[in-house]
Structure formats: C-alpha cells, structure tokens
Amino acid sequence: MTSSVDAEPAPTETPEAAAPASAPVDAARVARDITRLSVVAAVVLIALKAFAYGASGSVSILASLTDSALDLAASLATFYAVRWAAAPADAEHRFGHGKGEAMSALVQSGLIFASAVFIGWEALQRIFVPQPVVAGGWAVGVVLISILITSGLVWMQGRALKQAPSLAVEGDRSHYAADLAASVVVLIGVISGAWLKAPGLDAAAGLIVAIWLFWGAVGLLRQAADQLLDRAAPEAVAAAVTSAVLSDPRIGGLHALRTRMTGSATHIQMHVDLDPALTLDQAHAIVVEAEGRIHAAVPGADVIIHPDPRLRAPSVPVTGG
Structure with missing residues (x-):
C-alpha cells in the first residue's frame, strides 16, 4: 500500500485521465486569441458594408460602415493593449x-464618441434633405450577414471573459454588442427607406444608432476611468476577502x-491583528x-498583508483607495 504513490500508471490509463481535472486558464492567451478574431471580424464587416453603401446610398448603412471602421481602430488598440498589459513587471x-x-x-x-457625432450630423442632414434608398435587397442582405457575424463574435467574447476577465476585451464586447443592436435599427431603416418609401425613417434610424453609440461610450469611459483612478474593487470582493482572512481564529481582526483593479488583476492590502x-x-x-485563502477567493490577486501585534482590531474593515 505504501508504494502506491510512486507506482507507474496502468497501461490502459490515457494521458487525459492522468491530467489535472481543471488546468489553469492562460488569461493572456485567451485575450490574444479573441482580440485577433475581433480584428478579422471588423475587416470583414467593413468590406461588406462598404459594398452595401456603394450600392444603396443608405445613411443607415453609412452610419454602420463608419462605426465598423472605428471598430477596426478600437479592435487594433485592444489587440495591442492586451499584449502590452500581459507583459511582466519591469x-x-x-x-x-x-x-x-x-x-x-x-x-x-x-473613437465611439467621434463616430456618434459624425453619424448624428449625417442623419440630421438627411432628415431635413431626405435621399432615396436604392438597391435595398443588397443592403438588407449585408446587414443580415453583419448581424450574424457580430452575434457570433459577441458570443465568443462572452465565453472568453468568463475564462479570463479583461477590461479591454469587455470594452470591445460592449462596443460590438451596441453594434449588434444598432444593426437591427439599421435593418429597419433600410427596409423603411427602400420598400416603404420613407427615407426619413432611414435617417432617423441613423440618428438612433448615434445616440446608442454615445451612451455606450459613456459607460465604457466610466469603466476606464475607474481603473485609471484606482477605484476600489466591488464590495463583494472586500466581503469575500474579509471572510477568507477571518476564517482563521488565530487572526483577531x-x-x-x-483594494484596486488594474486590468485583470486585483490588488489587495490590509493589516491583520495577531x-x-x-x-x-x-x-x-x-x-x-491567509494569502492562500484570498487567492482561492479572488484568483490572480496581488496580496500584501501587514501583521500587527494586537489581539483585537481597532477599527472595522475599510475598503477604498
């Protein structure tokens, strides 16, 4: 019985059976792969929408094309940002x-703010000076393909974020999710302009896209500012850390x-009473x-604990910068 630990695996045992049940996720690799896919999707969408705009002259398609061009710029920024963010400390x-x-x-x-301003201005001009939408069939077909491509990308980005949280990828996903909803509005606008003979609705759809993009940019700006200004991690993180630390009765408080967030990492500092x-x-x-329990509760955390020679904590736990 004592030799069972060192025994060779049975011949019938496969390498998969001998592997750990759950290997750690390479967050950097996941982020690299999904940002590469995002760039490819943006290039394909630009090509499709440029063709559709040239054929139809729809302001809704122009709005969507402009947004996709900025999507490419944003996706390229994300592509390089996640690689730079994953570089080790120096x-x-x-x-x-x-x-x-x-x-x-x-x-x-x-970039999204700039896109919203451009699209909104173009839509307002078309509302006052309507222009007919032609080749509606081509435009509708391209928009439907764009919706399918964007839906697939957003779904895959959601899976990647579950494996490896990343603000850059989350921003890219939020931005493509807004594009997905905007594409539905564009589809309505093209149909209205081409077959319902109401080009004003096409321009109105472009204006709705602009407002949608502006709102999405505000949310993304807030998330970026939170990290750049070292905003504290959510209260749920502080509660989990407190529970993990105080589960040891030798720690008096x-x-x-x-806490603060930096990319996908959470920095945690505290004093404990011993x-x-x-x-x-x-x-x-x-x-x-205690650090080990914190890492189990908050994977990837950077933890610093300072021990104090006291039996009781002089104050309640405090979170923040």
Missing part, C-alpha cells in the same frame, strides 16, 4: 502593465483593507495561509 513598471487595458478602453470610448506572543515564523505562516 524596472519602470513595478506593478506590471495592467492599466494598458484601461488606456485601450479610454481610446475606444473616444483586520483593518485598513484597500497575538504579540507569536514568533516571527508563526506569524509568517499565518499570513501565508
């Missing part, structure tokens, strides 16, 4: 490059709990065990 960036994702989201929000009679080795062991 002498100039001791906390890593995680805020590169927030910078990418900031660039994306600016914790205080000065601070018996002053403990040796340095004993205190160190307790702190290391």
Whole structure:
C-alpha cells in the first residue's frame, strides 16, 4: 500500500485521465486569441458594408460602415493593449502593465464618441434633405450577414471573459454588442427607406444608432476611468476577502483593507491583528495561509498583508483607495 504513490500508471490509463481535472486558464492567451478574431471580424464587416453603401446610398448603412471602421481602430488598440498589459513587471513598471487595458478602453470610448457625432450630423442632414434608398435587397442582405457575424463574435467574447476577465476585451464586447443592436435599427431603416418609401425613417434610424453609440461610450469611459483612478474593487470582493482572512481564529481582526483593479488583476492590502506572543515564523505562516485563502477567493490577486501585534482590531474593515 505504501508504494502506491510512486507506482507507474496502468497501461490502459490515457494521458487525459492522468491530467489535472481543471488546468489553469492562460488569461493572456485567451485575450490574444479573441482580440485577433475581433480584428478579422471588423475587416470583414467593413468590406461588406462598404459594398452595401456603394450600392444603396443608405445613411443607415453609412452610419454602420463608419462605426465598423472605428471598430477596426478600437479592435487594433485592444489587440495591442492586451499584449502590452500581459507583459511582466519591469524596472519602470513595478506593478506590471495592467492599466494598458484601461488606456485601450479610454481610446475606444473616444473613437465611439467621434463616430456618434459624425453619424448624428449625417442623419440630421438627411432628415431635413431626405435621399432615396436604392438597391435595398443588397443592403438588407449585408446587414443580415453583419448581424450574424457580430452575434457570433459577441458570443465568443462572452465565453472568453468568463475564462479570463479583461477590461479591454469587455470594452470591445460592449462596443460590438451596441453594434449588434444598432444593426437591427439599421435593418429597419433600410427596409423603411427602400420598400416603404420613407427615407426619413432611414435617417432617423441613423440618428438612433448615434445616440446608442454615445451612451455606450459613456459607460465604457466610466469603466476606464475607474481603473485609471484606482477605484476600489466591488464590495463583494472586500466581503469575500474579509471572510477568507477571518476564517482563521488565530487572526483577531483586520483593518485598513484597500483594494484596486488594474486590468485583470486585483490588488489587495490590509493589516491583520495577531497575538504579540507569536514568533516571527508563526506569524509568517499565518499570513501565508491567509494569502492562500484570498487567492482561492479572488484568483490572480496581488496580496500584501501587514501583521500587527494586537489581539483585537481597532477599527472595522475599510475598503477604498
């Protein structure tokens, strides 16, 4: 029985059976793969919509084409941002490059704002000076294909975010999800302009797209600002950390709990109260065990714990920057 630990696997055992039940996810690889797919999708959508606009002259299609062109710029920014953010810490960036994702989201929000202004201006002009929509069949076909491509991309980005959270990818997904809803509005506008002989509805659809994009840009800007300004992690994270630390009865309390988000990483700092009679080795062991429980509750966290020689915490846990 004692030799069973070192025994060779049975000949019938497959490599898959011998592998760990759940291998750790390579977050950087997941982000790289999904951003590459996003760039390819943007290029395909631009080609399709440019053809549809040339054939139909629809302002709704023009709005969608302009948005897709900015999508490509934003996707390229995300493509490079996730690679830069995944780079390890160096002498100039001791906390890593995680805020590169927030910078990418900031660039994306600016591009979306610009897109919304351009589309809104063009739509207003067409409302006052309507122009007919021609070749509606081609335009509708292209919009339907665009909806299918965008739906698939948004679904795959959602799967990637479940595996490896990333602000840059989340921004890209929010931006394509807005495009998906906007494409439905564009479809209505093209049909109205081509077959219902109401070109004003086509221009109105373009205006709705502009408003939708503006609202999405505001939300993305807020997320980027939260990380750039070191906003605290959600209260649920602080509660999970507190519960994990205080599950050890040797820790009398914790205080000065601070959290902040940097890209996909969460930085956590705190003071814990330990018996002053403990040796340095004993205190160190307790702190290391607490760090392990925090990592289990918040995967990928960067944790710093300072032990204080007190039996009781002088204050309640406090979160924030």
